[in-house]
Amino acid sequence: MFKTRYDENTIRIKRKGVADRLVKESVNIKSTRITKISNGDLQILFRYYDQIFFDNWFENNFKGKFEFSLSRRMTRSAGITMCPKNISSLNPEQVKIEIRMGIDFFFKYDQLDGSKVVCGIETRNSLEALQIVFEHEICHAIEFIIHNKSNCHADRFKKLSNNLFGHTDSHHKMPTNRQIACAKFGINVGDKVDFIYDGKRINGIISGINKRAAVMVRNTKGAFVDKLGNRYVKYYVPVNCVQKPENPAK
Ligand SMILES: [Zn+2]
Structure with missing residues (x-):
């Protein structure tokens, strides 16, 4: 089954077929732009991948259970697949594989x-990006089921994901919070910034950007110490509330 190799055109048609059915059946996803999504949508997505790409191989052969979940806290990777460490010693019925998708990537698409390249494929909309990340996770699931382990940096995985879905890379390159903050607010890690806290203007240096910017502020009582022995307190500040000083002190 997993020796199948689809050509580029077939993959495109099948992927579109999955998308069309999802949009038709989902109450949340009504176009190629994702603004709402539920676990159930991933379930639907999986069912149509199984039908359209795998001729119901999972339905007919996998005795275990699939679970799908969503996370707003995943910040680097847009999907992960989890399977029990002891999968090789479990009865097939006991195996539970969970695919979790980090949804912020798609909402912020x-x-x-x-260009937003996902697994080597240029995507045109957030639904397509979601599908390609999901395809990557399906390949992990296949490896877990057949080989009991999975590694997307190894050749076996690369071949599988290329044959089935035309992926040429294991990484999504969708905008991260950090890139968005950089493009929209002109801030980046290492920048000197100031912000208002308790009515006072405070300045510090950005040490990280996630949903908020982490700003290190000099303070003799701070818990963080740099190489020079300076102490800092870390503040988490919404990215739209930090400002770069007009004439940054060098
Ligand atoms: Zn992977």
Whole structure:
């Protein structure tokens, strides 16, 4: 079954077929732009991948259970697949594989212009991006089921994901919070910034950007110490509330 190799055109048609059915059946996803999504949508997505790409191989052969979940806290990777460490010693019925998708990537898809390449494929909309990340996770699931382990940096995985889905890379390159903050607010890690806290203007240096910017502020009582022995307190500040000083002190 997993020796199948689809050509580029077939993959495109099948992927579109999955998308069309999802949009038709889902109450949340009504176009190629994702603004709402539920676990159930991933379930639907999986069912149509199984039908359209795998001729119901999972349905007919996998005795275990699939679970799908969503996370708003995943910040680097847009999907993960989890399976029990002791999978090789379990009865097939006991195996539970969970695919979890980090949904912020897809909600924010349109916030940045420019090309968004996912697993080596140029995507045109957030639904397509979601599908390709999901395809990557399906390949992990296949490896877990057949080989009991999975590694997307190894050749076996690369071949599998290329044959089935035309992927040429294991990484999504969708905009991260950090890239969005950089493009929209002109801030980046290492920048000197100031912000208002308790009515006072405070300045510090950005040490990280996630949903908020982490700003290190000099303070003799701070818990963080740099190489020079300076102490800092870390503040988490919404990215739209930090400002770069007009004439940054060098
Ligand atoms: Zn992977």
